Amino acid sequence: MSDPDQFRRETRAWLEANCPPEMRKPMTSEGDTYWGGRNAKFSSEPQRVWFERMRDKGWTVPDWPKEYGGGGLDRAEHKVLREEMAAMGARSPLSSFGIWMLGPALLKYGNEAQKKEHLPDIAAGLIRWCQGYSEPNAGSDLASLQTRAESDGDDFVITGQKIWTSYANYADWIFCLVRTDGAAKKHDGISFILFDMTSKGVTTKPILLISGASPFCETFFDGVRVPKSHVVGTVNRGWDVAKYLLQHERAMISGMGERGVGRPLGQVAADSVGSDEQGRLDDAMLRGQISSFEIDEAALSAAAERAVDLAKAGQSHPAFSSAMKYYGTELNKRRYEILMSAGGVDALEWESERSKGGARPRAWLRTKANSIEGGTSEVMLGIVAKRILDLPGA
Amino acid sequence: MALVLTEEQSMLRDSARGLISDKAPVSHLRALRDAKDATGFSRELWKAFAEMGFSGLLVPENFGGSGLGAVEAGVVMEEIGRTLMPSPFLSTAVLAASALTRGGSDAQKAAHLPKISDGSLLAALAVDEGAKHRPLQTKLQASRSGNGFKLNGAKAFVVDGHTVDLLIVAARTAGSAGERNGLTLFLVDPKSKGLAVERTAMVDSHNAARIEFDNVEVNADSVLGEVDQGGALLEGVLNIGRGAVASEMVGLSEEVFGRTVTYLKERKQFGKLIGEFQALQHRAAELYIDIEITRAAVLKALQTLDGDFANASAAVAVAKARAGTTATRAVQEGVQMHGGMGMTDQFDIGFFMKRARVCQELFGDSNYHADQLARMKSY
Numbered sequence: 001m002s003d004p005d006q007f008r009r010e011t012r013a014w015l016e017a018n019c020p021p022e023m024r025k026p027m028t029s030e031g032d033t034y035w036g037g038r039n040a041k042f043s044s045e046p047q048r049v050w051f052e053r054m055r056d057k058g059w060t061v062p063d064w065p066k067e068y069g070g071g072g073l074d075r076a077e078h079k080v081l082r083e084e085m086a087a088m089g090a091r092s093p094l095s096s097f098g099i100w101m102l103g104p105a106l107l108k109y110g111n112e113a114q115k116k117e118h119l120p121d122i123a124a125g126l127i128r129w130c131q132g133y134s135e136p137n138a139g140s141d142l143a144s145l146q147t148r149a150e151s152d153g154d155d156f157v158i159t160g161q162k163i164w165t166s167y168a169n170y171a172d173w174i175f176c177l178v179r180t181d182g183a184a185k186k187h188d189g190i191s192f193i194l195f196d197m198t199s200k201g202v203t204t205k206p207i208l209l210i211s212g213a214s215p216f217c218e219t220f221f222d223g224v225r226v227p228k229s230h231v232v233g234t235v236n237r238g239w240d241v242a243k244y245l246l247q248h249e250r251a252m253i254s255g256m257g258e259r260g261v262g263r264p265l266g267q268v269a270a271d272s273v274g275s276d277e278q279g280r281l282d283d284a285m286l287r288g289q290i291s292s293f294e295i296d297e298a299a300l301s302a303a304a305e306r307a308v309d310l311a312k313a314g315q316s317h318p319a320f321s322s323a324m325k326y327y328g329t330e331l332n333k334r335r336y337e338i339l340m341s342a343g344g345v346d347a348l349e350w351e352s353e354r355s356k357g358g359a360r361p362r363a364w365l366r367t368k369a370n371s372i373e374g375g376t377s378e379v380m381l382g383i384v385a386k387r388i389l390d391l392p393g394a
Numbered sequence: 395m396a397l398v399l400t401e402e403q404s405m406l407r408d409s410a411r412g413l414i415s416d417k418a419p420v421s422h423l424r425a426l427r428d429a430k431d432a433t434g435f436s437r438e439l440w441k442a443f444a445e446m447g448f449s450g451l452l453v454p455e456n457f458g459g460s461g462l463g464a465v466e467a468g469v470v471m472e473e474i475g476r477t478l479m480p481s482p483f484l485s486t487a488v489l490a491a492s493a494l495t496r497g498g499s500d501a502q503k504a505a506h507l508p509k510i511s512d513g514s515l516l517a518a519l520a521v522d523e524g525a526k527h528r529p530l531q532t533k534l535q536a537s538r539s540g541n542g543f544k545l546n547g548a549k550a551f552v553v554d555g556h557t558v559d560l561l562i563v564a565a566r567t568a569g570s571a572g573e574r575n576g577l578t579l580f581l582v583d584p585k586s587k588g589l590a591v592e593r594t595a596m597v598d599s600h601n602a603a604r605i606e607f608d609n610v611e612v613n614a615d616s617v618l619g620e621v622d623q624g625g626a627l628l629e630g631v632l633n634i635g636r637g638a639v640a641s642e643m644v645g646l647s648e649e650v651f652g653r654t655v656t657y658l659k660e661r662k663q664f665g666k667l668i669g670e671f672q673a674l675q676h677r678a679a680e681l682y683i684d685i686e687i688t689r690a691a692v693l694k695a696l697q698t699l700d701g702d703f704a705n706a707s708a709a710v711a712v713a714k715a716r717a718g719t720t721a722t723r724a725v726q727e728g729v730q731m732h733g734g735m736g737m738t739d740q741f742d743i744g745f746f747m748k749r750a751r752v753c754q755e756l757f758g759d760s761n762y763h764a765d766q767l768a769r770m771k772s773y
Contacts, residue, residue: 266773281773288761291768298712299691306397306690313398323683384682385675389655393670 007077011084018053020046024089029359033095036125038172051125054093061099061123064107068115069123075312097166098122098129100252102175105192105245109233118173118194130197131249132162132176132219133242140379142177143186143239147221149178149193151228156180156193158201158224164373168204168217171197175245181236192238195226211365212350212358249374250321254304254328265335266290269342286341293334300327319387326380329370336364395701397693403469410473413446418479420742426480427599433557434593434601435480443481444513452491452634457507459491464634464699468641468692475645478749480600482516484638485554490517492634493562497579497619497627506560506581517560519631520549520605527758529564529628530572534607536565536580542613543567545580548606553756555603556593558584563607567622574625579618586610598748630703633710636757637699640692640710640717643753647685647717647724650746654678654728661733674731681727688713688720708770715763721750722760 023046027033031043034051042048054060057071063078064070073081084090103122106115121127138145147160158178168174173196181189197204201224206214233241266281269290274282281287307324310316339360340347347364349355371377385391399407417439426434443449451466453459460466467488474483491510494503509515521529534547545565555561561582569576584591588608596602619627655678658669668674695713698706725747729736736743754760 264771264773266768266771270773275773279772280768287768287773288764290773291764291771292715294767294771295712295715295764296687298709299687299716302397302694303687303690306693309396309398312396315398320686323679323686326679327683327687378676381676381679382672384679389675389678389682390659391655391669391675391678392659392667 004076004080008080008084011081012087014057015084015088015090018050019088019090020050022046023050023091023093025091026089027091028356032091034093034125035095035128035167035170036098037128037170038126039170040125040128050091051093055124058123060094060096060125061103064103064119064123068107068119069121070119075308079308094125096122096125096128097131098127101131101245101249102129104248105175105241106232108244109192109241113229114194114232127172128167128170130165130168130171130174130219132165132168132174134164135161136163140376142242143190145177145179145190147176147178148182149180149191149226151180152225154228155225156191156228156231158193158195158221158226160221162219162221164207164216165204165219166216168197168219169206173197174202174219175232177238177242180238184236187239189236190238190242191235192232192241193226194230194232195224199224199226201225209365210368211362213362213366246375247318247321250325250380253370253374254321254324254326265294265338265342268339272343272346286338289341290338293331293338296331297335300324300331303327317388319383322375322380322383323388325374326371326377326384329367330377332370333367336367340364395697397690397697399465399469399693403465406466407469407473409446410448410470411476413442414473414477414479417442418481419477420745423478423480423599423745424742434554434599435482435557439479440481441513443483443487444511448483449487449513450491450511451487452495453507453511454495454503457503458511459507464637464696465693467634467638468696471638471641472645475642475647475749476649478598478600478646478745482554482557484635484642485518485558486510486516488638489519489553489631489635490560490562493519493579493618493627493631496630497624501615502581502618515560516554516558517562518552518554518558518603519635520552520555520561520563521628521632522551523547523549527755527762529632530574530577530625532564532566532577533571534563534565536567536578536612538567539611542611542616543580545582545607545610545612548604550604551594551755552603552605554601555584555605556591556601560584561605562618564624564628569622576622577624577628578621579624579628580612581616581618582610582612586612596752598745598752600749600752629707632757633706634699636710636714636763637692637696639753639756640695640713643717643721643750644685644689644692646746646750646753647688647721650724650728650743651678651681651685653743654731657732668731677727678731681724684720684723688716691716708767711763711767711770714758715760715767718754718760718763722754725750 034047058066058069059071062071062073062081066072099122103119106118133142135145135147149156149158173194175194177190178193179189180191201222203220204217207216207218208214269286270281276282307316307320343360347360350358350361447460448470450459451462455461470483494506506515523533536543536545561584563580563582565578565580566576567578588610590606592604594602594604658674658678659667661668692713695709698709728743729747732743735741
């Protein structure tokens with residue numbers, strides 16, 4: 001990057017000129033997120049304008065190469081863009097498992113034809129992806145997955161079941177782990193394969209969760225025919241791709257908490273709990289919990305910033321995303337326990353207009369999945385123990 | 395600014411680590427304790443510190459120092475934390491140097507800073523009066539008397555207070571306990587008439603003193619900064635001290651953790667290395683994560699002190715609070731995972747536990763800073 005200050009000035013000016021005011025407000029509902037895909041609809045005109053302007057600049061994926069629809073920014077420039085967007089509260093123009101998970105894996109392991117076929121469509125929000133990893137009997141022990149892919153000429157024929165497939169019912173394509181060698185050791189017979197969800201033999205069934213929402217599906221494959229050219233990386237070496245992608249997934253989940261945005265939690269709590277004559281929250285224990293939480297939240301923000309800078313300096317440990325995933329998700333659960341306690345009885349309403357359809361308790365229940373999805377907290381601690389601390393037999 | 399050390403800061407860390415690990419491993423503190431050494435640190439080692447430029451790290455270059463900042467002070471403190479080396483670095487090179495640099499007149503700077511830099515002058519900050527750190531509760535009275543002031547009251551937990559050549563004393567010249575206005579800092583000669591110093595042996599075998607002031611007379615030139623307006627200066631100096639102590643706790647935590655992980659890989663029970671047990675693996679992993687996150691928070695605070703001093707209080711409160719809880723967890727897990735060995739005096743782990751307790755109390759514990767943060771955010 002030639003001149004960081006100049007890049008910052010130009011970026012700020014462009015964002016100021018192009019980000020509609022409506023897109024600078026915190027997101028309040030699921031409809032505020034634009035996921036793209038064949039059947040996507042914009043929930044508002046500003047959402048469409050903002051998405052299209054960012055897409056045309058390559059800034060739906062600022063750090064991807066320009067030839068694949070990205071913005072071609074280096075790490076330092078990307079950091080500046082993120083900081084400037086955060087400073088004005090600009091929303092992300094496009095949310096996508098293609099961007100967060102598949103894209104980085106394709107950039108590392110995909111062949112040129114695969115990159116050309118899929119990356120530009122992800123960047124432009126044309127294809128929405130889902131992730132076929134977990135199975136009913138392969139959760140934390142993901143590598144024991146049993147969905148079979150049998151060789152038949154130039155194709156694989158895929159049969160089996162996935163579960164917790166996020167938004168499978170809305171997805172156009174799936175990146176999927178399948179067993180291509182049933183005789184090999186469990187990590188050695190897995191392949192990473194891509195296919196269209198409209199293929200014959202694919203069905204999805206949403207799962208109703210405790211939050212009342214159905215973001216996850218059961219996904220069934222009954223003799224789905226997929227060309228062998230759709231395997232990413234080497235056949236039977238899909239676990240390498242899977243693990244690499246998981247690092248990105250964990251980084252994504254650890255960043256899910258809305259850190260440091262909006263009003264301080266203590267002031268939100270004061271709305272419902274009240275304050276004493278000195279302006280202190282009228283619940284000493286809750287006040288202490290909140291400030292302890294905010295200390296840990298600020299520390300985690302610093303750690304996230306440092307993780308990026310360490311990566312830039314080539315000093316980061318590849319398993320550190322597991323550490324961040326563990327801490328970030330546990331912290332987000334704490335945030336919502338505090339919000340529920342602060343809201344008291346008001347936070348228990350499930351349907352009323354007043355409660356925006358029970359937004360808070362539903363969000364609270366949603367956070368309980370944070371420390372399960374993408375690898376449980378216990379699996380994360382195991383990875384840290386084994387790969388970073390090098391503890392025996394872990 | 396990137397949240398990692400620069401090349402120059404890494405070099406400083408390496409040279410500090412070289413000197414400290416070579417000349418002052420934990421056995422150095424143990425020997426001073428066992429000998430009931432009257433000074434409580436090695437003057438010879440302090441001379442070596444001065445020769446390396448560490449005593450003048452925060453002293454401006456025109457007064458013979460290096461003119462460096464809080465990050466560099468933290469780098470040295472972290473290395474001190476690894477071996478628990480007792481030295482006047484915190485009292486003299488961090489606190490007194492900062493107070494004089496930020497609040498001193500040209501004459502005061504010229505009189506003291508070059509001597510701090512060359513290692514010939516030791517100085518201490520006297521703030522606390524009660525069992526807990528409450529700087530605004532300062533009661534020690536400074537009443538006008540002739541051309542100067544008379545000091546009456548008492549200070550406790552004055553780090554290195556029994557060995558120093560100069561005291562920087564927080565006193566009340568107006569207002570009442572709890573108020574920020576009316577605080578004044580004074581430079582006081584410890585040999586002044588009416589001043590009594592009692593060395594207090596502490597749990598961590600580091601140095602502290604109680605000091606009583608009975609009509610101690612000081613002249614008007616001994617005021618550091620403005621009369622009645624010392625609160626902001628004091629808070630700024632304390633913030634640098636808090637960042638420094640937080641750094642010491644990061645070094646201490648990491649050292650204890652390293653020793654503990656090593657032990658998990660050596661000690662066998664039930665026919666297995668105890669590090670194979672998942673109950674211990676997960677606790678070790680959590681502690682590792684805690685330390686890494688605290689390290690980032692502390693570096694953030696130090697960088698904020700250097701880059702935006704007036705607005706560093708929140709970042710400093712976060713760092714000191716986090717470092718306190720992390721160090722407490724690290725030493726408790728350290729002793730527990732070492733089992734009975736961790737309880738023996740022969741083993742070093744206990745020294746770390748004792749020092750962590752003192753660092754937690756120094757300049758406000760985790761609860762104090764959590765409360766401060768809540769006040770800053772108006773809840």
